[in-house]
Amino acid sequence: MTPAIATLRVYSTGDLREDGDYVVYWMIAARRTHYSHALQHAAHLCEALGKPLVVLEAIRADSRWASERVHRYVIQGMADNAARFADKGVAYHPYVEPSHGDGTGLLEALAERACLVVTDTFPSHFLPRMVAAVRERLDVRLDEVDGNGVIPLRAPDRDFTVAHSFRRWLQKNVAELWDPPVADPLTRATAGATIPGAVRERWPAFADGSPTGDEPLPAPLAASLAGTPGPIPERGGPAAAREAWRTFWEGKFERYHEDRSHPDDGVQSGLSGWLHFGHLGVHEVLADVLADWDPATARKATGKREGWWGLPEASEAFLDEILTWREIGYIQAFREGENFAxxxxxxxxxxxxxxxxxxxxxxxxxxxxxxxxxxxxxxxxxxxxxxxxxxxxxxxxxxxxxxxxxxxxxxxxxxxxxxxxxxxxxxxxxxxxxxxxxxxxxxxxxxxxxxxxxxxxxxxxxxxxxxxxxxxxxxxxxxxxx
Ligand SMILES: Cc1cc2nc3c(=O)[nH]c(=O)nc-3n(C[C@H](O)[C@H](O)[C@H](O)COP(=O)(O)OP(=O)(O)OC[C@H]3O[C@@H](n4cnc5c(N)ncnc54)[C@H](O)[C@@H]3O)c2cc1C
CATH class of the missing domain: 1.10.579.10 (DNA Cyclobutane Dipyrimidine Photolyase, subunit A, domain 3)
Structure with a gap:
């Protein structure tokens, strides 16, 4: 990451505690272990401070539109993350809040012995409010890392009212702002911490910290979610997400520009659920789509939907969705705050x-x-x-x-x-x-x-x-x- 882009992606408040025991990564939006700017940032700090990593991934009992559907999907993701962190020797605490308020104080308790807390920026739902409240409460540094897209949310200094103007802005700036995170940020420096016993006792990890994704929900949670939309056939989590992308990329991708509008043909990636929960990062997808793109050959920005990248038609059409349309939404949501909803x-x-x-x-x-x-x-x-x-x-x-x-x-x-x-x-x-x-x-x-x-x-x-x-x-x- 070049320093300029790092400044755009990381928003830092509070003071570093150099004699802390570990770095905490509070994973709230980029719920994955690959291609993650936030995890990469946390791992980099572990290296610099010589301290290991502790990862907290939680889900609240009572957020608006909480459902069995969402809980199951997130817990399936926790299963993938637990397996991968275990493999790398990284302390990971998956927490499924049994009922409203049970999780209060968990992050602060972990933060008591932390050098700093790293978390994700996500410009929607209750997350901006939750992070703002934590920012006020924590007595240690909080680094909020924006790994939402190719264009950092803070990069544009203006609003975009139509897609065409954002597309032109993107074409002008994307080469300079292209900074994919590394595929695997976990290094030896991140391994070796343990979750403090008092935290484990008061806020026990879901399924003893090693969920398979299929466990029953805690009883009070199951009761409070009764009657909400049930689980879907699609499995949540980075493993299913990566497999879905590979299948689409190697199978139907080249027909995307021609056939994506026909419901019978199923020529769409189906990635949006995984992208939403951060089970998949957009840079991982673009590593394939943009493999033959050379930022140095970027042409004059016209705002035209097709032809600017100099890539096959399917790639141009897909990029218009996953870059122009996806990111204009993220950027405007970030700029407008709650009003956007x-x-x-x-x-x-x-x-x-x-x-x-x-x-x-x-x-x-x-x-x-x-x-x-x-x-x-x-x-x-x-x-x-x-x-x-x-x-x-x-x-x-x-x-x-x-x-x-x-x-x-x-x-x-x-x-x-x-x-x-x-x-x-x-x-x-x-x-x-x-x-x-x-x-x-x-x-x-x-x-x-x-x-x-x-x-x-x-x-x-x-x-x-x-x-x-x-x-x-x-x-x-x-x-x-x-
Ligand atoms: C009424 C309405 C409601 C929508 N609600 C949501 C929503 O809740 N969450 C959501 O992620 N998208 C939403 N979209 C945008 C779009 O419909 C979905 O992103 C898309 O259907 C996801 O399917 P896919 O992953 O197979 O897309 P693909 O066609 O495979 O596209 C790849 C990716 O590009 C992005 N993308 C594609 N189309 C759009 C679009 N029109 N706007 C923004 N990003 C796009 C998505 O991230 C998508 O996963 C909504 C659109 C409409 C018209």
Missing amino acids: HYQSLPAWARESLAEHAGDPREVYTLEQLAESRTDDVLWNAAQRELVRTGRIHNALRMLWGKKVLQWTASPQQAFAFLVELNNRYAIDGRNPNSYSGIGWVLGRFDRAWGPERPIFGKVRYMTSDSARRKWRVKQYLSRFG
Whole structure:
């Protein structure tokens, strides 16, 4: 990492305790052991200070939209991480909070004997609030490391209201900001610590610190999560994530630009759940996609969607999703803070146009009717069923899924609220900056005004199930989820 980029990625507060016993890495977003800027930073400090590493990975009992689905996925990730840390001799404490408040004081107790605490920056859900509160409480240095994407969240000094302007900015700056973390940051310096006995006693590690991922949840937690969405067929964790990427990369990737919009063909990576929980880092994926890219040959930035990288069409199309669309969401969520998760963060032109059409007649469904796929639109019902059963919706259909909810709710504000609720309750990748950029996009975010003006939509881009069914291959999809 060059010093300039390190400054952009690491935000440091408090004082180093040089006579501490170890370095703590509080793993809250980049829940993996490979290609992680935060773990690399912590390992580097272990080396510099001559102190071993202690890793705390926890999950709270009661966060908003907590579910069996999310817990199982995270715990499966803990199983992979536990195995890998054990292999490397690194002290790892996976903690699954049994009931609200049980985990209070755990980080502070570990930090009492720490030289410093390293953690992740993540610009969504309750994490920014949680880290801000810890920053106030800790009496030792806290390094917050941003390993979210290729562009550090602090790098742009302006907002981006449309994808085109961010794309152009990215093209201008990406070569300079390209700083992949090392594949394996764990070294001999990180090994050899033990979790203090008092911590282990008061906050016992889940499954004695060596989960397989399939253990029952602690009883109070199981009771509090009863009735929430259940586990999905996809397994959480870095191992499944890396395997999914390899399978996609070696199998369907080269067809991505042509076939990704057809739900029947399944030509999408399916990575978003793992990316959301940090089970997979974007740099690991890009190590393959950009293997033949030479930053020194970067061309003039035009903001054009294709052709700038000088790579095959599939790579260009994939990069536009995983870089332009993914990172504009992270960057704006970071810049706008909590506001990004609210209706008023939508562009003024969209809010004005939607307000002008607020009185247009419409058919209205309740949240329950939507959640239970009880509309008169077969394709929409199938997408919602896919979401409930598998925790995901095919990428192209997700746009249609959102647009229809705008048509079926009493107001655009209610559409936003219903979409947030359905997305974050069921989607494995929900509660992410891209939850709010995707839902916001449905209502005009990062888009421009379109004509002709339509009922309900006004100048916001319009989509219908009929046109989707004409354009996309959906027959098998409908027989699976219809
Ligand atoms: C209404 C709505 C809600 C959405 N909610 C979420 C969400 O909760 N979490 C989430 O991660 N994404 C969300 N998206 C964006 C997008 O739909 C998903 O990222 C994508 O469907 C994930 O599937 P995939 O991994 O197979 O994508 P692929 O097509 O394989 O793309 C690769 C990666 O690029 C990124 N990406 C792809 N499309 C987009 C996009 N439009 N915007 C931002 N990043 C993108 C994702 O990280 C994705 O994993 C939403 C979009 C809409 C329209």
